[in-house]
Amino acid sequence: MLHLCKGNVAVVKAAVLAGCRAFYGYPITPASEITEAAALYLPQVGGTFLQAESEIAAINMVYGAAAAGQRVMTASSGPGISLMQEGISYCAGAELPCVIVDVARGGPGLGNLAPEQGDYFAMVKGGGHGNYRNFVLAPASAQEMADLTILAFTLADRYRNPAVVLADAFVGQMMEPVRLDPRETAAPEKSWAVRGTADTRRNLVNSFYLDPDQLEARVRRLDAKYRSAEMVEARSETYQAAGAEILLIGYGIVARVLRSAVEQLRTLGVRAGLFRPITLWPYPSAALRQAARGCHLVMVVELSTGQMVEDVRLTLNGTLPVEFYGRVGGNVPTTEEIVDQVVRCLAAATV
Amino acid sequence: MPDGRASHAKSPVFYEWYDRKPDMKHQTHYCPGCGHGVAHKLVAEAVTDLGIQDQTIFVSSVGCSVFGYYYFDLGNVQAAHGRGPAVATGLRRANPDSIVIAYQGDGDLAAIGMAEIIHAANRGEKIAVIFINNATYGMTGGQMAPTTPVGQVATTAPWGRRASTDGHPIHVAELLATLQAPVYIERVALNDNRNVMRARKAVRKALEIQTRQAGFALVEILSACPTTWKLTPPDAQAFIAEALVPVFPLRVFKDAETTAPGDDAVPVRPVAEALDIAAEPGWARKGRAGSPRTLGIKVAGFGGQGVLLLGQILAEAGLREGMEVSWLPSYGPEMRSGSAHCHVCLAHDCIGSPLVSHPDILIAMNNTSLRKFAASVPAAGTILYNGHTPPADFPACEAGIVCVPASEIADRIGAAKAANVVMLGALLAETGCLPEDTVTAVLDRAVKSPELVAMNRRALEAGRCVIASAPPR
Structure with a gap:
């Protein structure tokens, strides 16, 4: 059944249902409701909530709880995520499953509190040091804040790797009907964890390999894991993409605006379609190539100066013209603004 | 014995052979005279004596002791530089029966x-911290530490630590002893047998406290680093006594084991109940084919006027009517008297953009909001304005303005805080966008006391009457 729920609150409810029993976080707008909801719900289900002294401490507490085999998460926004990057790299290096929610806001620096998608590079391309990847899931609704949080726990455990839910201030703050299945999922057994028990005494959680050959072997193994995830874990969605002449591409809140734009464009006689990546890593390249087949033009829209557009260009590899339209500073384009851009673009393309 | 075993009989908490260096499996990587070996031995002995090997997790930090996991046959977790206590927190809270040791050096613990x-x-936190203070960064080659005494030369303090630029050494034990929670803090040294015996007792006590889950314990151990100090091992022991002990006095700083803290744990409930997803029946989507497009509503006013709540009530009522709904707030650090607005969409089909840039309905709770958003309302739209008449200098706009002096009415009926509900009543009467009984049910649930339920109902009715009694337009 449906309940009206804020995206940020849906994250925590879904996490609890996914078996998450520990949350370590530090307040920051626009992610604070996640920390507050965790403070409310986790103790009531016998879990741990701790407001850490910093995001640095929070992610390292996550590292400790993940090392102990617990399903654990944290949440923050840009400035806090920057502080967590070292710890995320350690989690990836030590192969610790954990979930990090980034409710992105305006940047760089202190930026502002409004939605932006300027954290794409930081989350999708690594952000911390070394050769690693995060799973990155991009919800576009309150329902997906819940669903993709559950998926994040699944992927994190399946691949023993950090998984990021990359939202934005709008998706986090928005209230929408959310359906939650009250049946809990059980976290898988983790024989590698360090629990302070006889059977886990010989276990070691570590990312330190002084010997170059040993470290190379380790990094190659991680890389093989990432390659296998790329084969099967990419997710995306299309809307009216079949037979479209122009394909609009966006994720998160932007995809919602693009959906409305596609509808308006169709009433104007423009055959527009939408491609929405749900996973930003692995990037749904095969699905994008498929969706773009037959198009004359693609237009990428982001709340950035152009970050995801690089992955679109890599994917299409010069086969199609790729236009870009971005808004930053916390401004979200209106449907009419996108329609206007598309019409202008098509006019320019036919000249 | 021919295989050399007898020559290094040791605690079973140490591995029999060390894998750190394939050709020297009986040796640690520590330099001759280094205090880590002795400190490790004290930890291992205490774990053995207390019989807690299976329960114990050793958190090794960044510094020379990063390789602790090559030696200790314990659960091992390697932590990022300085983060041992945070990692230990996560481990210990995940498994309250485990015993967690954070083993840290002075750069790790007292700087980063x-x-x-x-x-x-x-x-x-119920963890034992073993803090090795050797007044230097050993692993990186002898740079100045936060505990380096004034005057002591380091590679990053070639003229010795200068108080004028580098300050004085940090006294960790003294600093932490000012806090209320720690139960045991002692500083010891490893420079002679008598002090080693005291250190042995201290380490044992710190771990024994963990077996009783009694609280935070820290043992600061003054320890030699002959290599970076550029001293022979015997001279390094003398240096501890002559240069470090005068700066870092050896004593117990806190031994305040109190009774266990009161049980203030939150009562645990079934998950669905705790999450509030089972207690109340949820609502189902009805979906109506061929139904009208999305109705976009913008509610705007001052913070404190209940603008965001009004939007939420509309969304909740829409949900109960089986509609697709979305509620999107404008928000900021401002609370009362800042401007606030929200976007509400009510639809019978999937909602694309939740942003309402051209609202079908604008509720302007103040003059500023009217001026800001009126022009965005299309000709077929409706503006509800909180006032008797639009401001005298207000320029004409495409949409019709319905004036509802909601604040004034709310004051008059003794419901000053319910101007938003008066406006809601007017909205329902004017547009019929949602059934009044559904909205009433949502309103009733939104407040706790019967007085507030009655007040909201009065306010809703008053708003409805404004429209009902208005002359036809």
């Missing part, structure tokens, strides 16, 4: 990790 140690201590 100062925040983590202070807060772990202040929370009274």
Whole structure:
């Protein structure tokens, strides 16, 4: 059944249902409701909530709880995520499953509190040091804040790797009907964890390999894991993409605006379609190539100066013209603004 | 014995052979005269004596002791530089029966990790911290540490530590002893047999406290680093006594084991109940084919006028009517008297953009909001304005303006805080966008006391009457 729920609150409810029993976080707008909801719900289900002294401490507490085999998460926004990057790299290096929610806001620096998608590079391309990847899931609704949080726990455990839910201030703050299945999922057994028990005494959680050959072997193994995830874990969605002449591409809140734009464009006689990546890593390249087949033009829209557009260009590899339209500073384009851009673009393309 | 075993009989808490260096499996990587070997031995002995090998997790930090996991046959977790106490917190809270040791050096604990140690201590985390203070950065080659005494030469203090530029050494034990939560803090040294015996007792006590889950314990151990001090091992022991002990006095700083803290744990409930997803029946989507497009509503006013709540009530009522709904707030650090607005969409089909840039209905609770958003309302739209008449200088706009002096009416009926509900009543009467009984049910649930339920109902009715009694337009 449906309940009206804020995206940020849906994250925590879904996490609890996914078996998450520990949350370590530090307040920051626009992610604070996640920390507050965790403070409310986790103790009531016998879990741990701790407001850490910093995001640095929070992610390292996550590292400790993940090392102990617990399903654990944290949440923050840009400035806090920057502080967590070292710890995320350690989690990836030590192969610790954990979930990090980034409710992105305006940047760089202190930026502002409004939605932006300027954290794409930081989350999708690594952000911390070394050769690693995060799973990155991009919800576009309150329902997906819940669903993709559950998926994040699944992927994190399946691949023993950090998984990021990359939202934005709008998706986090928005209230929408959310359906939650009250049946809990059980976290898988983790024989590698360090629990302070006889059977886990010989276990070691570590990312330190002084010997170059040993470290190379380790990094190659991680890389093989990432390659296998790329084969099967990419997710995306299309809307009216079949037979479209122009394909609009966006994720998160932007995809919602693009959906409305596609509808308006169709009433104007423009055959527009939408491609929405749900996973930003692995990037749904095969699905994008498929969706773009037959198009004359693609237009990428982001709340950035152009970050995801690089992955679109890599994917299409010069086969199609790729236009870009971005808004930053916390401004979200209106449907009419996108329609206007598309019409202008098509006019320019036919000249 | 021919295989050399007898020559290094040792605690079973140490591995029999060390894998750190394939050709020297009976040796640690520590330099001759280094205090880590002795400190490791004290930890291993205490774990053996207390019989807690299976329960114990050793958190090794960044510094020379990073390789602790090559030696200790314990659960092992390697932590980032300075973050040992945070990692230990996560481990210990995940498994309250485990015994967690954070083993840290002075750069790790007292420089980069100062925040983590202070807060772990202040929370009274049930962990034992073994703090090796050798007044230098050993692993990186003898740079100045936060505990380096004034005048002591380091590679990054070639003229010796200068108080004028580098300050004085930090006294960790004294600093942490000012906090209320820690139960045991002692400083010991490894420079002679008598002090080693005292250190042995201290380490044992710190771990024994963990077996009783009694609280945070820290043992600061003054320890030699002959290599970076550029001294022979015997001279290094003398240096501890002559140069370090006068700066870092050896004593117990806190031994305040109190009774266990009161049980203030939150009662645990079934998950669905705790999450509030089972108690109340949820609502189902009805979906109506061929139904009209999305109705976009913008509610705007001052913070404190209940603008965001009004939007939420509309969305909740829409949900109960089986509609697709979305509620999107404008928000900011401002609370009362800042401007606030929200976007509400009510639809019978999937909602694309939740942003309402051209609202079908604008509720302007103040003059500023009217001026800001009126022009965005299309000709077929409706503006509800909180006032008798639009401001005298207000320029004409495409949409019709319905004036509802909601604040004034709310004051008159003794419901000053319910101007938003008066406006809601007017909205329903004017547009019929949602059934009044559904909205009433949502309103009733939104407040706790019967007085407030009655007040809301009065306000809703008053708003409805404004429209009902208005002359036809």
